[in-house]
Amino acid sequence: MSDEVRPRRTAVVIPAAGRGVRLGPGAPKALRALSGTPMLVHAVRAMAASRAVSLVVVVAPADGVAEVKHLLDDHALPERTDYLVVAGGDTRQESVHLGLKALPDGITTVLVHDAARPLVPVDTVDSVIEAVRDGAVAVVPALPVADTVKEVEPAGTPGDPEQVVATPVRARLRAVQTPQGFDHDTLVNAHATIALAGEGATDDAGMVERLGAPVVVVPGHEEAFKVTRPLDLVLAEAVLARRRANDGF
Numbered sequence: 001m002s003d004e005v006r007p008r009r010t011a012v013v014i015p016a017a018g019r020g021v022r023l024g025p026g027a028p029k030a031l032r033a034l035s036g037t038p039m040l041v042h043a044v045r046a047m048a049a050s051r052a053v054s055l056v057v058v059v060a061p062a063d064g065v066a067e068v069k070h071l072l073d074d075h076a077l078p079e080r081t082d083y084l085v086v087a088g089g090d091t092r093q094e095s096v097h098l099g100l101k102a103l104p105d106g107i108t109t110v111l112v113h114d115a116a117r118p119l120v121p122v123d124t125v126d127s128v129i130e131a132v133r134d135g136a137v138a139v140v141p142a143l144p145v146a147d148t149v150k151e152v153e154p155a156g157t158p159g160d161p162e163q164v165v166a167t168p169v170r171a172r173l174r175a176v177q178t179p180q181g182f183d184h185d186t187l188v189n190a191h192a193t194i195a196l197a198g199e200g201a202t203d204d205a206g207m208v209e210r211l212g213a214p215v216v217v218v219p220g221h222e223e224a225f226k227v228t229r230p231l232d233l234v235l236a237e238a239v240l241a242r243r244r245a246n247d248g249f
């Protein structure tokens, strides 16, 4: 079937099965509240805000699938958006793979979005989708980095200092966010290839790069930051407070 007549269905896989160790003790990170609403619900709403998204697959902690289903049943989403909840794995990569396996036939564009990036604006989501629909097989939203970044040699003996081995040219570096967008078949192929090779990757575009396929960059957004450490919760609450103030609540 040619691209002209192939229906363009866009789905999002949201890996949400992490524990959130760096955030400190408590519930799994995706279930912790931001302004009274679980982080995962913010993330699902951020994806459903795009009119192009017809399906959201949430990859939940293996022992939390029923809880996450109830949570999403209890929080309104636009009628045009369906959702599924599946159990995740031991790593982010494995969780995304399990989410991809749950996609129905007919999906042509897939976004992968961290539950831990609950505040990404819809314009960023739409620009990723648009770039895929315009023909890119892989798209990442990204921002320039503010710090100088050093490459280090890990310490040989615990307690020894790390040694700096290189300083990459900062102007060429980008901090990559999610949602990352993909042609469906390209992403599925990348996950299968990397898993077969027994390799790991910290993001999905990195797997597509290893296939030799081009990855395109679109502008990211400061509010798409990843909630990783306790201070990020403070920032997320501040962003939500500013949005409420701007909306006149």
Ligand SMILES: Nc1ccn([C@@H]2O[C@H](COP(=O)(O)OP(=O)(O)OP(=O)(O)O)[C@@H](O)[C@H]2O)c(=O)n1
Pocket (backbone or CB within 6 Å): 014, 015, 016, 017, 018, 019, 020, 021, 022, 023, 029, 030, 059, 088, 089, 090, 091, 092, 093, 095, 096, 113, 114, 115, 116, 117, 226, 227, 228
């Ligand atoms: N086994 C895993 C590990 C991570 N994730 C998801 O991948 C996203 C990005 O991961 P990260 O921010 O590192 O979350 P955690 O792994 O939960 O954090 P930490 O490393 O601090 O435990 C999160 O939405 C997280 O839920 C997942 O679905 N399955």
Ligand SMILES: C[C@](O)(CO)[C@H](O)COP(=O)(O)O
Pocket (backbone or CB within 6 Å): 092, 114, 175, 176, 177, 178, 202, 203, 204, 226
């Ligand atoms: C996918 C990602 O958010 C891109 O910046 C990031 O690599 C996830 O990393 P983590 O190790 O799961 O925090």
